Amino acid sequence: MKFLDLAKVQIRSGAGGAGCASFRREKFIEFGGPDGGDGGRGGDVWVECVPALNTLIDFRYQQHFFAQNGRPGMGRQRTGKDGEDIVLKVPAGTEILEEDQETVVADLTEVGQRILLAKGGNGGWGNARFKTSTNQAPRRANPGQEGVERTLWLRLKLIADAGLAGLPNAGKSTFLAAVSNARPKIADYPFTTLHPNLGVVGVDGREFVMADIPGLIEGASEGRGLGDQFLGHVERCAVLLHLVDGTSEDVAGDFAIIDRELELYSAKVHAKPRIVGLNKIDALTPEEIETRKAALEDASGQRVHTLSGVAGTGVQYVLRALWSEIEASRRPAQQEEEAPWQP
Known part of the structure; x- marks a missing residue:
């Protein structure tokens, strides 16, 4: 296995799914109403310190890590599916630095440490959320929140006595x-x-x-x-x-x-x-x-x-x-x- 102690990665958390603007329409039911569901939440980007690794060589072949976007909401008040998280697995002793290579985001020195690098966007509300006594047929729904995109450096500092x-x-x-x-x-x-x-x-x-x-x-x-x-x-x-x-x-x-x-x-x-x-x-x-x-x-x-x-x-x-x-x-x-x- 080749040794690599410095790697540049680009990460992006998932965007939230859009809310749905929908109305209940069923045969033989006199009164309908808004029934648009919320959008799903975007996936997070995590970094985790794992055993049996002593190099950052994996990040030479993959530098982009994008979490999954949340799915949009649907009618009948169905909430969209949440996006899946993505985890960067690094060896003990890895420092996470901002793009300037000076600002330390996290320092992972123990196996099992887990840090959130980019939080996924919240899903948008469907129009069922906006129903009130004075606005019984809202036609608005919120878009999902955008994900967070960052460029980071991973620097490995071996842990030795x-x-x-x-x-x-x-x-x-x-x-x-x-x-x-x-x-x-x-x-x-x-x-x-x-x-x-x-x-x-x-x-x-x-x-x-x-x-x-x-x-x-x-x-x-x-x-x-x-x-x-x-x-x-x-x-x-x-x-x-x-x-x-x-x-x-x-x-x-x-x-x-x-x-x-x-x-x-x-x-x-x-x-x-x-x-x-x-x-x-x-x-x-x-x-x-x-x-x-x-x-x-x-x-x-x-x-x-x-x-x-x-x-x-x-x-x-x-x-x-x-x-x-x-x-x-x-x-x-x-x-x-x-x-x-x-x-």
């Missing part, structure tokens, strides 16, 4: 494959990863979800390389693992490039807790490890973990550091749920 960031070939995919059941493509050339990958990571009997984001390069915020289009997938993460290639001649410069791109993309993402790891230490001598670790600590201003995704060296320590940040982020929500009710 931890996100991987780093330059191409920093070893992110190798790390994810080593610690989870994910099997991303791994090769010795840049931009091997073309779309985000998710993996379930286990550490000390606990599990969390990790997202591997395609590598950033200098100028990604300006559209270079793959750009920063995939950084939206780490906005929901509790912590970032910033991997730096230990075999690089300038580990401090590599860190600064990614740090700058995160800051240009979003201050919120840049401010997230971050674990810094010096990767590929299996290819370095002990002296090189110490020198480059010290340089990276000076550049980042925090403790640097040394690891090797291929050899498995230091991986468990990094996972425990990630879990401690994830657990800290979950604690306020758990305390709020467990707090006793107070009037």
